[in-house]
Amino acid sequence: MSTLVLSGKGVCQRAHDDGRMLLQDIDFQLMAGARVAISGASGAGKSVFLRTISLLDLPAAGTLYRYNQPVRLNARCIAQHRSQIAYVRQQAMLIPGTVRDNLRLPFTLRFYQQKQFQPDYVQQVLQNLGKDENFLERDATDLSGGEAQLVCLLRILQLKPPVLLLDEPTASLDEDSARAVQKLVNQWQQDNPEAAYMWISHSEQQVMEVGDEIWYLDAGRITHTRKSAQAGR
Numbered sequence: 001m002s003t004l005v006l007s008g009k010g011v012c013q014r015a016h017d018d019g020r021m022l023l024q025d026i027d028f029q030l031m032a033g034a035r036v037a038i039s040g041a042s043g044a045g046k047s048v049f050l051r052t053i054s055l056l057d058l059p060a061a062g063t064l065y066r067y068n069q070p071v072r073l074n075a076r077c078i079a080q081h082r083s084q085i086a087y088v089r090q091q092a093m094l095i096p097g098t099v100r101d102n103l104r105l106p107f108t109l110r111f112y113q114q115k116q117f118q119p120d121y122v123q124q125v126l127q128n129l130g131k132d133e134n135f136l137e138r139d140a141t142d143l144s145g146g147e148a149q150l151v152c153l154l155r156i157l158q159l160k161p162p163v164l165l166l167d168e169p170t171a172s173l174d175e176d177s178a179r180a181v182q183k184l185v186n187q188w189q190q191d192n193p194e195a196a197y198m199w200i201s202h203s204e205q206q207v208m209e210v211g212d213e214i215w216y217l218d219a220g221r222i223t224h225t226r227k228s229a230q231a232g233r
């Protein structure tokens with residue numbers, strides 16, 4: 001039987017400015033290995049939902065559970081949750097320096113000091129994406145938008161989070177770069193079959209490609225879910 005990695009009960013979010021409800025009483029369950037595409041109109045609350053369940057923004061009400069344990073909202077538990085439920089934004093954010101500097105960055109943080117940068121692993125992944133061995137030494141400021149997004153993703157994937165929350169990661173990319181991002185996420189999930197993701201997309205084609213399940217958000221509620229034709233491949 002599949003493991004429940006992340007779930008929520010009665011999750012609500014309010015706007016910081018006028019207090020209006022942005023998420024209304026959402027219950028959800030994300031199983032290990034799940035591939036969930038999230039769809040819905042602009043302003044439906046998709047980003048707010050991902051930011052809330054990763055605890056980048058704290059919920060106004062409701063409870064999140066990781067592996068069936070309620071997540072406490074103190075600083076240590078929030079930091080731990082964010083490291084496990086990794087949120088990837090649409091715009092790539094890199095530090096000045098090389099690709100290697102960017103990929104090493106998390107290991108300089110106290111939270112990841114027990115983990116080690118694995119150059120062989122990242123080289124292999126980059127090679128599978130068609131990047132040559134000099135790519136690690138490229139200056140981050142010279143990368144294309146698509147390459148920068150790949151580096152951002154790889155920086156997170158190498159840490160092997162059990163859940164990845166992708167907020168329109170290919171929205172500003174051309175078709176080839178978008179495909180490379182999809183390929184990277186697919187490959188990561190094949191290597192880590194217990195890993196799950198949620199992927200926000202406005203592209204109906206991408207929704208069908210990346211989701212085994214599709215969750216629809218409307219006015220801060222999950223209105224319905226369905227299996228895609230890809231389910232059970």
Ligand SMILES: Nc1ncnc2c1ncn2[C@@H]1O[C@H](COP(=O)(O)OP(=O)(O)OP(=O)(O)O)[C@@H](O)[C@H]1O
Nearest residue numbers: 015016017022040041042043044045046047048049
């Ligand atoms: N921090 C905030 N304070 C106030 N309002 C916010 C905040 N964040 C988002 N909103 C509002 O919440 C609503 C949902 O925003 P959200 O970004 O989640 O939509 P979305 O479904 O992701 O849209 P899109 O597809 O256009 O990215 C919008 O009305 C937005 O203006």
